Amino acid sequence: MEFNSLAEFIAMGRHGLYVWLSYGLTALIVTYNVMQPALHRRRLLKEQAQRLRREKRNAPSA
Amino acid sequence: MSLVIATVKRDFILAARNPGEWANPLMFFLMVAALFPLAVDPDPTFLSKIAGGVIWVAALLATLLSLDSLYRADVEDGSLEQCLASGESMYAMVLGKALVHWCISGLPLTLVSPLLGLMLHLPDEAYIAMVLSLAVGTPILSLLGSVGAALTASLSSGGLLLTLLILPLYIPVLIFAASAVYHAGIGMAYNGQIAMLGAMLALAIALTPFAAAAALKLNLSR
Amino acid sequence: MWQWLKQLYHRMGSPKWFYEITERWIPWLAIVAGVTAVVGLVLGLLYAPADYQQGDSFRIIYIHVPAAILAQSAYMMMAVAGAVYLIWRMKMAAWVAKVIAPIGASFCLIALLTGAIWGKPTWGTWWVWDARLTSMLMLLFLYFGVMAIQQAMESEDGSYKAAAILALVGVVNIPIIKYSVEWWNTLHQPATLTLTEKPSMHPDMLWPLLIMLVSTYVLFALLVILRTRNEILWHERKRSWVKKMMES
Secondary structure, eight states: OOOSSHHHHHHTTTTHHHHHHHHHHHHHHHHHHHHHHHHHHHHHHHHHHHHHHHHHHHHHHO | OHHHHHHHHHHHHHHHHOTHHHHHHHHHHHHHHHHHHHHTOOOHHHHHHHHHHHHHHHHHHHHHHHHTTTTHHHHHSSHHHHHHHTTOOHHHHHHHHHHHHHHHTHHHHHHHHHHHHHHTTOOGGGHHHHHHHHHHHHHHHHHHHHHHHHHTTTOTTHHHHHHHHHHHHHHHHHHHHHHHHHHHHTTOOOHHHHHHHHHHHHHHHHHHHHHHHHHHHHHHOO | OHHHHHHHHHHHTOHHHHHHHHHHHHHHHHHHHHHHHHHHHHIIIIISOOBTTTBGGGGGHHHHHHHHHHHHHHHHHHHHHHHHHHHHOOHHHHHHHHHHHHHHHHHHHHHHHHHHHHHHHHHSSSOOOOHHHHHHHHHHHHHHHHHHHHHHOSSHHHHHHHHHHHHHHHHHHHHHHHHHHHHHHHHHSTTOOOSSOOSSOOHHHHHHHHHHHHHHHHHHHHHHHHHHHHHHHHHTTTSHHHHHHHHO
16 A cells, blocks of 8 residues: 555645546546436437337327 | 549639639638738747748648538539549549649649748748648648548538548648758758658558548438 | 358347347446456555656556557547448448547547646646647547538438548558657657656556556447447337337
């Protein structure tokens, strides 16, 4: 272990700002990239369900 | 082959009848270069240091400006479709169009560049390097640009998009050409840079017509 | 071997097969990506010794370098997938190429941002025209170009083909751009401290980097699969297998 305390770990030998800024921004971009397909998928499934219901409703009358 | 020659001939006649096609990029070239002393510093020692880079950036932008219309008219009036249907080599066709484009954009730029050199206090030793680098470098710009022009030919507002697509591909040309001019200005050898430009030109002649021909076909497939 | 590859290729061409097989892969990929990321980050942030020149700011390497390597190889993969579509008209390849562009651009952005932040303690400014940073910037521009043309084309087929052609032209250009930028850089600022070049890295520093590299690639595979599945869901929405899957 390179660091003796949590405070020292966060300080990163005076470079804390730069290290944590880098990791924070990376986390942000990765999170967006993970969330985007999940949200998109949910929207697609919802639309698909609507379409199927509509088709079922229209089928007997047609 | 006769069709390619005919197209080249037709394009030259069109350019001669419509002077704006070759005169506008030229005027743009002069104006952009005139902006730098106004915006930055008219001091001759400073200008002589950046002259090569400024002239090259201006030449690059002027070329981009004139690329937009390279294939648009041909796509719209159906002559490209005719050409494809005729079974002529698209490779030769694209090469011919790029040659015409260079003759009405790159070549005039190369010829008037000494004038800009005077205005920007280009060092005396750098004139030959500048003309040489423009003569070898601008055909690469026309060839690479013809790929972008072919990709965006059927889009109504392709001009800005074309710039986005092509600019990153121009970086190596800009680096080597501007450095050739700069090195000539401080009395160093610049044949290495010119040789690199020559190699890039050879590569561009060999490869870009394939990409441009493929891109042209996809404009017609709809 | 050849036969097996051919069979795999034909199966990959089937959206249904891809959708069903990746259903099973996703949890495993997520676990591998997560575990390697945790292990790599703990080793890198807590156990790797500080750099003798840069101190603790060198710990940015564990995201900067994997992101930079991935961004470059993602562009290659996008071009290969695009070429497969151009030559064999395989729809799956076009969708994969399409979804790689934004993911690759994201990793390129990560590499640029972390590189710039890393530059502040190392060089004293946020941005230095360093060879690697500059060529990453050019790569980001190339990604932007591909994404711009994908959106501009009206027909779907046209957008796939145009993006593929542009990506292939870009792939030929990337080595030339890299070489010219490096050459230009040595000309203008000889022998400054480069961020990552080391005569030899201490194994305690190197191992976390390799683990993070694996983690980044697995994460990339996961992201590509997730987005490709959405493309499949959209394009195959009128096919019976999607409808059947929805009803069950």
